[in-house]
Amino acid sequence: MTRRRPGSCAIPSLAQQQPFFSGGDAARLNADFAAAAAPALLQAALTDPRFGCVALVSSFGAESAVLLHLAARVRPDVPVLLVDTGWLFPETLHYAQDLGKFLGLTDLRAIRPDVDRLAERDPNRLRWSFDPDGCCAIRKVEPLDAALAGFDSWISGRKGFQSATRSHLPAFEDGGAQLKINPLHRWTAADVAAYAAQHRLPPHPLIADGYSSIGCSPCTSRTRPGEDPRAGRWRGWDKVECGIHKPLPGSDPAF
Numbered sequence: 001m002t003r004r005r006p007g008s009c010a011i012p013s014l015a016q017q018q019p020f021f022s023g024g025d026a027a028r029l030n031a032d033f034a035a036a037a038a039p040a041l042l043q044a045a046l047t048d049p050r051f052g053c054v055a056l057v058s059s060f061g062a063e064s065a066v067l068l069h070l071a072a073r074v075r076p077d078v079p080v081l082l083v084d085t086g087w088l089f090p091e092t093l094h095y096a097q098d099l100g101k102f103l104g105l106t107d108l109r110a111i112r113p114d115v116d117r118l119a120e121r122d123p124n125r126l127r128w129s130f131d132p133d134g135c136c137a138i139r140k141v142e143p144l145d146a147a148l149a150g151f152d153s154w155i156s157g158r159k160g161f162q163s164a165t166r167s168h169l170p171a172f173e174d175g176g177a178q179l180k181i182n183p184l185h186r187w188t189a190a191d192v193a194a195y196a197a198q199h200r201l202p203p204h205p206l207i208a209d210g211y212s213s214i215g216c217s218p219c220t221s222r223t224r225p226g227e228d229p230r231a232g233r234w235r236g237w238d239k240v241e242c243g244i245h246k247p248l249p250g251s252d253p254a255f
């Protein structure tokens with residue numbers, strides 16, 4: 001890995017567009033941090049210059065408070081990006097504001113789709129109903145890619161237990177232009193619940209209404225006992241990720 005712009009989070013100039021990380025860096029980091037628990041991974045990710053400029057991406061969903069709490073203890077000023085697709089539940093938007101204040105996060109950024117792209121590709125707001133991949137591309141993937149352009153690494157809250165397609169989740173992934181860091185990759189549902197209870201973290205209000213994974217309102221349904229926590233996402237579609245994350249090699253298909 002090269003050290004092109006340590007400590008700097010400015011938008012890169014055209015001359016600086018080469019990636020901070022190269023292929024194979026994730027495998028080396030997975031070996032280096034093989035024994036590291038989530039707090040140690042986050043401590044490194046948020047303070048070690050080798051990770052460059054780091055953002056945390058959060059959906060402010062059902063389990064987001066745990067990662068955000070861990071991060072806020074290290075760096076409450078870490079940029080926290082929420083992709084506001086235009087279809088989030090109002091409860092999620094309120095929860096993001098309230099939880100951000102509760103945790104003392106000082107740099108919460110709402111990332112929104114480009115209005116011209118929406119007018120061109122989704123003028124009636126119905127693309128989710130016939131082309132969810134295309135809808136996610138313009139409402140999630142493209143805005144996040146643009147927002148991450150000034151960062152070298154980003155932290156996600158994914159966990160291996162959430163679905164069959166995430167069961168092989170590593171701590172570090174080569175994610176294209178940025179390194180992706182998954183500090184909670186080994187956490188179980190019981191770990192998450194215990195941590196949230198221990199620190200009295202406020203839950204997303206829709207959990208009590210039967211939602212175990214919370215994304216956009218048209219594409220999120222309640223889960224039934226025994227289902228994967230993410231089974232309520234894009235129910236009925238052969239789709240398990242929004243495009244920000246890809247199903248991992250070797251994972252079982254969820255459908």
Ligand code: SF4
Pocket residue numbers: 085087127128131132133135136137139140215216217218219242
């Ligand atoms: S989750 Fe649904 S509404 Fe949200 S961006 Fe994807 S397809 Fe569109």
